[in-house]
Amino acid sequence: MVLPLICVLIFPIVILFIIRGTYLILNVNGKKIKKTTQTKPSKTLIVLGSGGHTTEILRIVRHLNKKLYFPRVYVQAQTDDISLMKVKQIEENINDYKIIQISRSREVNQSYFTSIWTTIHAIFQSFPLIWKEKPDLLLCNGPGTCIPPCLVVFFFNSLFLLNTKIIFVESFCRVETFSLSGKILYYIANHTIVQWPLLGGDNYPRSIFVP
């Protein structure tokens, strides 16, 4: 009795996800920026990678208008304390932001096999987090930690449950090839911003190259 009921509920969700997800990947994500004007602030979720990634994304966040990108939620890997310190350095008012911890999808030197488990774990952790926060913007720059929250946002977007913009900024270090997160988020993110010409232009028409 329960099984058919679950099937009847889940089946349409899966079908809708596949159809709408494909539509988003092919016809919405990676297109030219539409001219819009907005006055309301956007709740911004910022995924902190670790080390260099955190430094890079916070340099960008420092240039964003703190009244427009408000409030800010930083999502941080559990094993990283330095990131926390760096956030405190750029945030002045404690009421403007908060920091949430999730687990990391791949430790340095962790094998790709065991990293599948940690990634699945991180995806399940991201569901309640994203649903609770309902951000207007998800900002990330790798590494693997940022993939699970992006996939979950993409899932909710596909089902019309959220309308969150995902922006992925590829690291300054990647000159000729995309990182693993870049390769995946090139399709999943609404916009991919790159810093070197080989990752944009005719090679990768979906990305936005910053000269």
Next chain:
Amino acid sequence: MNKRILVTVGTTKFDELINTITTNEVLQELNNQGYNELILQIGKTNFQPNCSSRCGFNNIKAFHLNSSLHEVMKSADLIISHAGAGSCLEALELLKPLIIIINDHLMSNHQLELAKQLYKLGYLYYSNCKGLLKLIQIVNLSKLKPYPGDKSKDIASIIDKIMGYSNF
């Protein structure tokens, strides 16, 4: 007048670089170019470099890693660094003459891509340990261009465009 060189290997270790720098040939060549002070940030290693005064260098110091590295960078006249993006950008932003030394034992390292690209743009020189002596013999550090700074501000304004905040 003291002219100071900082060698930095970041949080890992790169004994080959420290070893190459402290050979008498390299020290002599650096001294010929007017440098007489050497600070070695050697990272997580048990390797003990020879810090005795020689080849015109009256002050050679080594330390593993500490939080004042940035201050030491500021005080240096030349920085010789491993290819880590963090150290690399930090040195460029301080507008210091910079030589990047690639670690040949780290293959398929995308940091090499970055060093090459920044070399093409004229912001730094790079080499491996073997080529270091030759590089400092021929290189003209005054030809390096000042680094214009990172793209964070431009990226932020693209994000503004995407979110519809361009008019603010």
